[in-house]
Amino acid sequence: MSIAEHLPVYLVMGSQNCYQDPIEVLRKAIQGGVTCFQYREKGNGAKVGSEREELGFHLKKVCHNYGIPFIVNDDVNLAIQLEADGVHIGQQDGLVQEVRSIIGSEKLLGVSAHNVKEAEKAIEEGADYIGVGPMFHTSTKKDTEQVRGPIVIREIRDVFPVFPIVGIGGISKKNAYDVVSSGANGVAVISAISQAENAVKASQELKQEVEDGRLTVEK
Template identity: 40%
Template sequence: MWSSGLYVISAENLHPHRSLLSVMEPALKGGATAIQLRDKGSDKRVLIEKGRALQQLARRYRVPFLMNDHLDVALAIDADGVHVGQDDFPLMEARKLLGEDKVIGISTHTKDEAIEAEQHGADYIGVGPVFATDSKDDTEKEIGVAGLKEIVGHVSIPTVAIGGVKLNNAEKVAATGVSGLAVISEVVMSEHIEDTCRHFTKILTETRERDV
């Protein structure tokens, strides 16, 4: 079910005058291969409403929709999966609750965390932050392209680079051999979201073809 490529994560605080769906649908039209609802402030009722709307949208485009944390919401709306942090719900317990057919991703910052995530059954890992980021204020120290490349080389499951990934650095990030790019601010704050996503997917495709 997991399809590596362009992974777009919501951040409604970065687009206060545009609705969640009006941002995420053009991202899907532009080639996003997965979307995630990341919302640390809303209550469960609102999360269920938002999550259900995004799940329906994602199904129309035949891509997976994941909840960030909030396993209870993911279960309630039958989300395609969840993404958890190192300090969130334990990965192996999440698997017991969600079952084998759901996607589970986890944030990793070091080689050891990445290897452990693979051993514990993660479907993919988020690796980063690669660069400094504007969209989160509680991030670890950035690992850089070299740190990303090292982690990518030590696991066999899909790897998704996250943290400060923008059009002007996407090519060198993709050149590490990472499976996909997770993008927040560069997409959700764009005036031309669909075009921005098309540019990201073009960079990914061209880099992969060149490095084959």
């Protein structure tokens, strides 16, 4: 299965994002339709050291039990320690070519991009997919770029008609359709699932919006 097929409902999460046990949140989210997971254990209240590694190991096990990719946010060393399926880096988290040389050609490499120029550079240097955003205003991440919305997806899609793209930033069931109907392969979310009362239901609802958006593109 290609990475594009794993992008429809992409959960990004750490223990600091959850009101409930993150392992159980992830399990329920996958049961509801999550297709890819990124371990992002950073910020206030995040685990560090061996606790961070241990949680990552348990989350990876859940992912692999259900056959979905386990990606690590930013930390290449942690990704290697956990034998993750890949790494996702931002514009300030290192050079794409350097990260690729460290993780090898078999691991997935996702790169954040905010415009066509950054997308082009990431793709040329070896990214397997790009995360484009922020789509909408979000309180989860403080270090975000200017919000331009799904129009950025369309601009990038015009230049790269088939390259795997996932939209991120402030996405919920209310606006996921707009992101996918603009050309994204899927949506990446944090609080829309991690802080939902029912992670199964939240994932199902997002999955439905994504499917509806894809149908619009295919018409």
